[in-house]
Amino acid sequence: MSVPAELHYTPEHEWVSLDGATASIGITEYAAQQLGDVVYVSLPAVGSAVTAGEPCGEVESVKSVSDLYSPVDGEVTEVNAELEDDPSLVNADPYTGGWMFRVRVPQDGDGQPALPADMLSAAEYEELTKSAG
Amino acid sequence: MTSFAGWQMPLRYASETSEHLAVRRAAGLFDLSHMGEISVAGPGAGAVLDYALVGNLSALRPGRARYTMICAEDGGVLDDLVVYRLDADEFLVIANAANTDVVYEALADRARGHDARVTDATGDYALVAVQGPAAAGILAPLAGGLDLDGMKYYAGESGSVAGRRAWVARTGYTGEDGFEVFCRPEDAVPVWEALAAAGGPAGLVPAGLAARDTLRLEAGMPLYGNELGPDVTPFEAGLGRVVKFDKPGEFVGREALAARAASGPVRRLAGLTIGSRRIARHGYPVLADGSPCGTVTSGAPSPTLGVPIAMAFLDSADSEDRVLTVGIRGEAVPAQLTDLPFYRRRQ
Numbered sequence: 001m002s003v004p005a006e007l008h009y010t011p012e013h014e015w016v017s018l019d020g021a022t023a024s025i026g027i028t029e030y031a032a033q034q035l036g037d038v039v040y041v042s043l044p045a046v047g048s049a050v051t052a053g054e055p056c057g058e059v060e061s062v063k064s065v066s067d068l069y070s071p072v073d074g075e076v077t078e079v080n081a082e083l084e085d086d087p088s089l090v091n092a093d094p095y096t097g098g099w100m101f102r103v104r105v106p107q108d109g110d111g112q113p114a115l116p117a118d119m120l121s122a123a124e125y126e127e128l129t130k131s132a133g
Numbered sequence: 134m135t136s137f138a139g140w141q142m143p144l145r146y147a148s149e150t151s152e153h154l155a156v157r158r159a160a161g162l163f164d165l166s167h168m169g170e171i172s173v174a175g176p177g178a179g180a181v182l183d184y185a186l187v188g189n190l191s192a193l194r195p196g197r198a199r200y201t202m203i204c205a206e207d208g209g210v211l212d213d214l215v216v217y218r219l220d221a222d223e224f225l226v227i228a229n230a231a232n233t234d235v236v237y238e239a240l241a242d243r244a245r246g247h248d249a250r251v252t253d254a255t256g257d258y259a260l261v262a263v264q265g266p267a268a269a270g271i272l273a274p275l276a277g278g279l280d281l282d283g284m285k286y287y288a289g290e291s292g293s294v295a296g297r298r299a300w301v302a303r304t305g306y307t308g309e310d311g312f313e314v315f316c317r318p319e320d321a322v323p324v325w326e327a328l329a330a331a332g333g334p335a336g337l338v339p340a341g342l343a344a345r346d347t348l349r350l351e352a353g354m355p356l357y358g359n360e361l362g363p364d365v366t367p368f369e370a371g372l373g374r375v376v377k378f379d380k381p382g383e384f385v386g387r388e389a390l391a392a393r394a395a396s397g398p399v400r401r402l403a404g405l406t407i408g409s410r411r412i413a414r415h416g417y418p419v420l421a422d423g424s425p426c427g428t429v430t431s432g433a434p435s436p437t438l439g440v441p442i443a444m445a446f447l448d449s450a451d452s453e454d455r456v457l458t459v460g461i462r463g464e465a466v467p468a469q470l471t472d473l474p475f476y477r478r479r480q
Binding site: 039 | 343
């Protein structure tokens with residue numbers, strides 16, 4: 001199972017990729033495998049504000065419906081419209097084609113994009129999924 | 134993996150959608166060892182089943198199978214069953230895993246005073262099913278002493294598979310042609326491996342519970358706990374034909390079922406096609422012109438049709454003229470009445 005080293009992770013199984021002040025967000029391969037085939041993704045509206053740890057959408061698979069949590073604070077700048085026609089991208093390609101939404105994150109005092117302090121590294125996230133079995 | 138009625142079961146091996154499509158196009162291999170097997174044996178076995186079940190089982194010929202139900206006195210369904218007549222004096226009753234104890238106890242109770250033995254033989258049988266249009270071709274080279282070509286739907290024979298003793302029946306829960314192989318538990322792994330190896334080139338894949346559920350839903354087959362339960366009679370589920378009022382003798386539930394047959398069902402099971410990608414799941418409300426008119430019993434994406442489908446109990450018979458919607462987590466999603474089954478294989 002793949003856990004790309006350059007990404008940031010949450011215990012709710014989202015990943016965050018930072019490009020300047022823009023965070024791209026999706027769910028991990030582990031999460032996609034646990035859910036099974038994804039059939040529908042409901043995403044936050046472009047322009048809406050999201051809050052770290054708060055639900056902002058839904059991921060629906062054959063067997064379940066799960067809340068999608070925003071891993072960061074900020075404003076939604078873009079959503080992956082391709083998931084509307086092909087939600088199976090979340091299973092097939094969770095870290096690239098299956099990305100879900102992008103958020104402009106606020107900057108901290110040093111002008112760096114501010115991510116929540118409790119985000120996990122790839123190694124920490126991998127540990128978490130192993131202990132979850 | 135998931136816990137299911139006390140068994141550890143694979144929900145999926147890889148992708149439930151590809152497993153489903155493999156069964157429709159080629160074949161799937163299922164481990165159904167969780168199903169309950171209850172043996173009813175002895176000269177009075179047929180009479181026991183005629184009294185205990187709603188069907189006419191004494192009329193079943195050896196080597197044939199019947200879909201039937203066991204009901205309570207009030208007509209509520211305790212379980213739906215497949216019954217095989219293994220020979221003149223022995224029947225094998227297949228119960229849902231979660232209901233095995235209830236069915237065993239009811240059969241043992243209803244057998245009192247008859248010359249028949251009721252035994253819970255679940256531990257004596259493993260069950261491996263090979264289902265799909267390629268099933269017969271995959272099984273045939275491994276089968277010993279079995280006339281698969283001549284075997285009718287809902288018939289079975291004793292023989293061997295991959296050199297292991299087995300009862301093989303042309304039955305299933307997928308809406309496809311296929312076979313169920315009942316063998317000894319210690320033979321299950323070699324039988325499974327032989328079928329997997331023989332079927333691989335034909336496109337057979339192992340298939341889990343998730344695919345089994347979407348396959349049976351497309352085929353319009355009820356699932357106990359969803360479409361069937363103690364508060365449902367066979368008539369509500371659209372399966373009143375399994376109740377054989379003209380069989381000889383009394384049977385448990387006759388009076389209540391006769392009354393229900395005469396009055397007509399107060400609700401009926403209907404098929405729905407959902408007008409979005411969202412799934413109308415078990416328990417979601419169905420509305421007619423905005424007013425509650427029923428409840429979804431099962432819902433899933435249909436890999437064959439490419440749209441979500443559902444079964445639902447609807448209150449009245451006149452839903453045809455009204456605009457139906459399903460309340461999916463606060464959103465009213467359009468739904469279209471659809472004849473059951475959603476999918477019927479080409480003969």
